[in-house]
Amino acid sequence: MTQTAPRPATSSRSAGAPVDGANAYVSGRLPRWAAPGLTAACLGGAITVMALLAAAGAIAEFSLVLAIAIGTIASIVLVTAISLMAEGRRAATNRFMIALVISAFVLALLPLVSVLSTVLVNGSARFDLEFFTWSMRSVIGEGGGALHAIVGTLQITAWATLISVPIGLFAAIYLVEYGRGPLARAITFFVDVMTGIPSIVAGLFAYALFVLIFGEGVRMGFAGSVALSVLMIPVVVRSSEEMLKLVPDELREAAYALGVPKWLTIAKVVLPTAAAGIITGITLAIARVIGETAPLLIVAGFTASMNYTVFSERMQSLPVFVYTQYANPGSDVEFYLERAWAGALTLIIIVMALNLIARLITRLFQPKAGR
Amino acid sequence: MSKRIEVRDLNVYYGSFKAVEDVTLTIEPRSVTAFIGPSGCGKSTFLRTLNRMHEVIPGARVEGEVLVDGNNLYGKGVDPVLVRRQVGMVFQRPNPFPTMSIADNVLAGVKLNNRRIAKSDAEALVETSLRGANLWNEVKDRLDRPGSSLSGGQQQRLCIARAIAVEPEVILMDEPCSALDPISTLAIEDLIEELKTEYTIVIVTHNMQQASRVSDKTAFFNIAGTGKPGKLIEYDETATIFSNPSVKATEDYVSGKFG
Numbered sequence: 226m227t228q229t230a231p232r233p234a235t236s237s238r239s240a241g242a243p244v245d246g247a248n249a250y251v252s253g254r255l256p257r258w259a260a261p262g263l264t265a266a267c268l269g270g271a272i273t274v275m276a277l278l279a280a281a282g283a284i285a286e287f288s289l290v291l292a293i294a295i296g297t298i299a300s301i302v303l304v305t306a307i308s309l310m311a312e313g314r315r316a317a318t319n320r321f322m323i324a325l326v327i328s329a330f331v332l333a334l335l336p337l338v339s340v341l342s343t344v345l346v347n348g349s350a351r352f353d354l355e356f357f358t359w360s361m362r363s364v365i366g367e368g369g370g371a372l373h374a375i376v377g378t379l380q381i382t383a384w385a386t387l388i389s390v391p392i393g394l395f396a397a398i399y400l401v402e403y404g405r406g407p408l409a410r411a412i413t414f415f416v417d418v419m420t421g422i423p424s425i426v427a428g429l430f431a432y433a434l435f436v437l438i439f440g441e442g443v444r445m446g447f448a449g450s451v452a453l454s455v456l457m458i459p460v461v462v463r464s465s466e467e468m469l470k471l472v473p474d475e476l477r478e479a480a481y482a483l484g485v486p487k488w489l490t491i492a493k494v495v496l497p498t499a500a501a502g503i504i505t506g507i508t509l510a511i512a513r514v515i516g517e518t519a520p521l522l523i524v525a526g527f528t529a530s531m532n533y534t535v536f537s538e539r540m541q542s543l544p545v546f547v548y549t550q551y552a553n554p555g556s557d558v559e560f561y562l563e564r565a566w567a568g569a570l571t572l573i574i575i576v577m578a579l580n581l582i583a584r585l586i587t588r589l590f591q592p593k594a595g596r
Numbered sequence: 597m598s599k600r601i602e603v604r605d606l607n608v609y610y611g612s613f614k615a616v617e618d619v620t621l622t623i624e625p626r627s628v629t630a631f632i633g634p635s636g637c638g639k640s641t642f643l644r645t646l647n648r649m650h651e652v653i654p655g656a657r658v659e660g661e662v663l664v665d666g667n668n669l670y671g672k673g674v675d676p677v678l679v680r681r682q683v684g685m686v687f688q689r690p691n692p693f694p695t696m697s698i699a700d701n702v703l704a705g706v707k708l709n710n711r712r713i714a715k716s717d718a719e720a721l722v723e724t725s726l727r728g729a730n731l732w733n734e735v736k737d738r739l740d741r742p743g744s745s746l747s748g749g750q751q752q753r754l755c756i757a758r759a760i761a762v763e764p765e766v767i768l769m770d771e772p773c774s775a776l777d778p779i780s781t782l783a784i785e786d787l788i789e790e791l792k793t794e795y796t797i798v799i800v801t802h803n804m805q806q807a808s809r810v811s812d813k814t815a816f817f818n819i820a821g822t823g824k825p826g827k828l829i830e831y832d833e834t835a836t837i838f839s840n841p842s843v844k845a846t847e848d849y850v851s852g853k854f855g
Contacts, residue, residue: 479691479704483759
């Protein structure tokens with residue numbers, strides 16, 4: 226329990242202040258370093274004790290994860306107990322909750338960091354020029370690349386976006402600006418149902434559709450785009466709907482009061498105001514479908530060769546490339562696994578680039594405020 | 597370019613709820629008419645029926661007639677868009693378009709309607725409208741800055757400039773000063789005084805001094821109780837309403853005895 230030295234009493238002090246000159250609002254506070262210091266001490270202590278026990282042969286094996294878990298729990302209990310004695314109940318509850326929140330944050334972050342670092346370490350082995358300039362045509366064992374899969378993923382996703390964005394955006398505009406009554410409620414309900422649709426069902430739907438047109442055994446990239454857009458449309462509708470709802474009615478009324486018809490108000494006032502959020506939503510929807518494997522496995526098939534057109538023949542995509550490299554390795558397993566990791570890394574980098582672009586666009590389109 | 601408004605037996609509904617009952621009054625051209633009354637008495641609702649903004653709210657409807665120079669706004673086949681180009685409106689909270697610059701906000705009525713306008717004409721229109729709204733001197737050096745960069749009072753005058761840029765016959769103002777400080781309020785009251793030489797102005801206000809300062813005629817609305825419709829109690833020269841009203845309720849309200 227540390228306290229700053231009491232300020233010297235002045236003669237002009239108002240009535241009611243404590244006679245001894247202490248500030249009435251000062252109460253016991255732990256120093257700032259107390260909580261982080263205690264946590265570090267607990268973690269260090271737990272690891273040391275565990276290491277000593279392992280060295281002495283008292284426990285079978287040294288486990289860092291277990292040590293950190295024990296240390297964390299110990300530090301939460303200790304910090305709360307000390308705070309309870311020194312600072313009182315309210316401050317102790319506060320410290321306990323902060324500790325829980327931080328622990329939850331770290332727990333949530335761990336798998337992300339773990340996935341990223343694993344993919345980065347394993348994927349960098351084959352992350353070279355050949356990987357981006359070669360297909361897998363007549364490659365057995367070493368070498369080869371994923372150019373055909375990258376081209377396929379970009380084209381299939383681009384077509385899926387081209388299909389989904391107009392449908393999704395117009396559906397959202399209908400729901401927010403025009404939709405009333407049972408039809409709007411039905412659309413909202415089915416969009417909600419569609420957001421939870423399993424991707425394999427979307428793939429089978431697209432396959433069934435294209436079999437009706439082209440006959441049994443059809444495979445093409447465009448069918449993959451259709452399957453992905455089934456998954457993408459509900460996400461676009463939902464996010465655009467929320468963004469359009471955020472546009473204040475005052476702006477719509479301001480435009481109406483100037484004699485602007487409703488459709489021009491939507492096109493020139495509502496959409497530009499919501500543009501930043503809508504674009505972010507679309508980018509997130511793209512990121513959601515770009516890693517889909519199951520539907521593409523069914524309708525786009527897999528191939529080792531380049532295919533630049535989505536409208537005929539099988540088309541490889543990055544997730545399917547990763548899957549086939551892992552599932553059908555040749556005699557030299559190591560080369561196939563390295564290619565799979567590099568494919569995964571490429572996919573993550575594409576998604577990350579999409580997110581960065583979305584942020585950039587958000588900043589560019591955001592209504593300028595401030596003075 | 598200003599018009600006479602005649603309202604006959606107007607009832608206004610939100611769904612099945614009757615918000616305003618049986619209003620009949622005549623608003624003279626080139627005059628300022630103030631609507632006063634306690635909150636919820638339907639004066640803003642009534643104001644919004646004068647340019648068909650009322651029906652923007654789902655379930656809202658109107659019975660009766662509003663004649664602007666003899667043309668019934670609620671007649672068959674009337675296009676609300678054309679009505680609103682004749683009868684402009686300024687809202688309670690300043691609402692400049694956040695994606696547009698100051699100049700584009702003034703030109704919004706032209707640009708949003710996809711009308712072509714020569715660059716020199718556009719510049720002239722921006723200047724005359726901003727001068728008309730007493731804002732030109734304050735913003736002439738930063739016309740390309742966003743409209744939201746202005747202060748609240750300036751934003752409200754920008755909204756007025758935007759409204760007069762489409763050259764309406766009538767300007768409706770729904771508590772235009774309620775979010776503003778006294779100095780901005782004074783600027784807007786001066787502006788109303790100037791605008792009335794060319795436009796018919798109808799203003800809703802909670803500020804009785806403001807009503808007595810700016811208006812030629814005043815209409816007092818009141819409500820019998822919650823859930824009951826608002827009614828027009830008295831409509832007369834402003835001087836009469838504030839000095840010698842004929843209805844007891846009006847006298848009580850303007851002298852501050854209730855409300």
